[in-house]
Amino acid sequence: MDAPSTPIPGGIEGALDVTPQTRSRATYLEVLHDWVVTVDHKKIGLLYIGFALIFLVVAGLEAMAIRIQLAVPHNTFLDARSYNRMFTMHGTTMVFLVGMPILFGFGNYLVPLMIGARDMAFPRLNAFSFWVSAFAGIFLYFSFIGGLGLAGTGTAPDVAWFAYAPLTERPFSPGHNVDYWALALFASGVGSIGTAINILATVFCMRCPGMTLSRIPLLAWIYATVSFLVLVTISPLTAAQVMLLIDRYLGGHFFDTQAGGSAILWAHFFWIFGHPEVYVLVLPAFGFANEIIPVFSRKAIFGYPAMVAATVGIAFISLGVWAHHMFTIGMTSLGNTFFTLSTMLVSIPTGIKTFNWLATMWGGKLRFATPMLFSVGFLFQWVIAGLTGIMLSVSPWNWQLHNSYFVVAHFHYVLVGAILFMIFAAFYYWYPKMTGRMLSETLGKWHFWLMIVGFHLTFDVMHIPGLLGMPRQIYTYEPDRGWTLLNQIVTFGAVIQAVAMAIFVYNLVHSYFAGKLAGPDPWDAWTLEWSTPSPPPTYNFPVDPVVASRRPLWDLKHPEDPDSAFE
């Protein structure tokens, strides 16, 4: 490996670890065996990311099918049942098989490196969690061919990603589609809880000397908070899946409305999970922004303690807002008021974060490399998504627009405009660390600008059919509604996004073989992962690092002006 010879700006030659990286060539079978039995957090992280990328493409294709069907009124590209399957699988896949695994993948890879540890706290639990999640994904997709299909497409779940009762009960969903859905989410839940336990134990018990809780990178703080949220929100979902399975297999009556069971209880249980889940997904995106924005602004993060407080604050407030998904189900005026106010309260800590990022950039020496471009896109889009969120938190407004395309546009603004954009930023930022090669900046710029144009065409315009009254989850519509042109623009934007995705995937593959060599620290960054060679050796650090500030590599590069002098 020639990586260690790249100079770190500031006078220190090479990576901190210059152990020679001699490796003999392994056969394909040995490589495969190595990846299957590995307990190394970096390999498991990459497995998570690769697994999630495959499903990102699959769920993206499902979204394309949905958009093609809606491009013209009375389209026959999909029939009603297939359309139901498409949006159910699209939603379920994107949340459980793309969002969670990709974020856990980055967490797995980065958290031990950032806190100066050699591995996660429980490496074998880590491998178990990944393989259970992978099994859940394959199991869910086996439903396309595995169930007792009525005709043609098999029996993929078609009950929407929130699977409201009593539609999911035996009399209304015979066959095995809901069983596939419930069991896959149960298995994926077990995997998520395992990883969450692991990350918490890692952050609290594996830090290198000097890495106090007030010095760990904000990303590690965020992953600890997210893991806590996973423990208290994925568990209720898992419990609800057990209840659903008891109903379906043992004849229980939890959600069986004929025997006194309650459909509303399912809605409560689902959204107690469902809303904090948004924060489980968006907080790691914040974490990426916390690492990337300072490095490309050449300034330390503004307001570290406020950022930590805001993160924990978001986590706690998010546990008390779930019923804003249920305004139209009917609540007392007290309930409506409470959930409107608690939902609005979330905007305070998120606002603190947004202003801290802006303050970090303010007066900085901005470098608009691709990771920073995506981060700036994220900032704008996140603010807009937050504003439509405040609109929807007002219960009368929500009564008007609930389950319309306005809601769909709002949450895709969060999931795509904020989360996916930061995931792309994270790829461009950490891909050099993971593979030793840079992603192409030219292709990255194409990817970014096409994504921006496609995203705004799709999701800005999508608000309008919602305001005009177009409900979500309908497989077609009448031509006289005035929705046709808007839907065509939305579909056109989706096509542009698909092209951007194709460029991104091509960039990932092409740069792996032909990318510019990265060296240990291509971005002149400050956290510990950049002190290792790229890719890091199995043991990460030859000796435990000892740190004295929040930016250990800054201290190392600038011994005349270390951060530790100001702590």
Added chain:
Amino acid sequence: MSTVPLQHESLAATWRLPSRGRVGMASLIVAECAIFTIFVVAYIYYMGRDVSGPKPHDVLEVPILGTVCLLSSSFFIWLAEHAIAHGNMRSFRIWWAVTFLLGAIFLGTTAQEWHKLITVDHLTISTNLFGTTYYSLVGLHATHVVVGLILLLTVLLFALAGKVRPRHSERVQVLALYWHFVDAVWVVVFTLVYLVGR
């Protein structure tokens, strides 16, 4: 292997972190609490909403023997923890075996209770809402007892083979933490099902 050391070498000697076993088990217990909360909420929500019998008051008897056994087992496992921490392996084996036995008796009383409910009172999980919520809540707890008993038995067998040593004290304490949790949950389940709900 050559390395540029980062600063403050002396810190490494005094650097102390919490035990990962304890933090991991505490995290698991947080997750388990959330699961139990959902089942408890469902039980409370459906209390008295049945459209058909049997009702809790007609069929449930307060399981005093099982409860006394399970709750006192927490005390005996604490004695076992204490013994291994002080290197007293003989009393560790005795108190550990007592804990296992008390847990097994609790499971036996639950089995007896379910047998009576099913054969005499004809209450199954599909009979009515009470059956559904009762069997799933008590069954969820019983599942945790079964898992705990398997773990206790594994340690017991290793201990009888002389493989458990005082240096395993911390691992034993982590396992005991789980058992204490199982006991604590029973206090909630018992109060709800047999005192409030009956």
